[in-house]
Amino acid sequence: MFLDPLSTPGFKRSLFNAIVAPRPIGWISTISNAGQVNLAPFSQFNLVSTSPPVVMFSCNTPDDRHEKDTLANVRETKEFVTNLVSWELREAMNLTSTPCPAGTDEFELAGLEKSPSIKVRPPRVAAAPANLECQLLQIVEILPEHPGETRSSVVFGRVVGVHMAPEYLTEEGRFDSVSVKPLTRLGGIDYATVGDILQMPAPFRRAGQSN
Template structure:
């Protein structure tokens, strides 16, 4: 089967989300220009590099306002926090995905406690075992060029602070991903977490 996204009748763009999966979830907390807290999940999210430490999340155009609150807040404040979503936090995360009026505090909506950050102003999700404080590097706008497309804004953030729950740090100083059970997004409304683990060492060149 070959599908051309531009010419195949009834092409389902949701296929991309099912093929490029699982995807980590960026649970982004931000502050508005007037100090109102916002918390929203983004499944178009990932790490770009570690030196410098840079991550991205992509925000699609909002249907009921000029742009989503998270994007507007990051534009105004130039900072945000990426909070790790665990399997146990899946329901709270889902609550924060509700389309609610601008200015709604999703922390309160989902019954989540806030923690102060150190180098940025947006609060952190207290129940999350890891937080990445970020300052804005740049926003890349991807403009629609064909019917049915919408504008996407790709936000690049530099990590300026890392918070880890000591209970999930091994004696060797590693973050225990298996124990934290990060939530990942699949296609549609499907989510998953860490399954079977295997360690693969990088191959070494063969020598005669």
């Protein structure tokens, strides 16, 4: 079966969310220049690079709606924090996705404690197993070209600080993702966490060889 997103009758764009899955959730905390705090989850999120350490999240903005507080705040302050969503924090994360009037503090809405960051202004989710303090690198605008499409703003941030709960740091200096049980997004309203774990070393590669 072949589906053309532009010409297949009844094509559901939500299929992409189910095919490209599971996806980590970027639980992004921001603050405006006026001091208003915002916390929102983004499932179009991922690590881009480790050296330099860079993460990204994408925010969709239909033409008939105002820009989301998260994106507006990042444009203003050039900073944000990515908070890791564990399985235990799934309900709180879901509450922070509630459509709210501009200026609503989702930390208060979800009953979450704030912790101060070190190098950026936005606060962290205190209960999160890990937090990444980020400074804005750039925002790439992907503009709609066909009916029904929306503008997407892809935000790239350099990680300038890492917070980790000590109970999830192993003696070898590794972050214990299995114990954290990170929450991931599938299609629709389906979520999951880690399942079967397999350790598979990469094949030996001789000097000068490339993939």
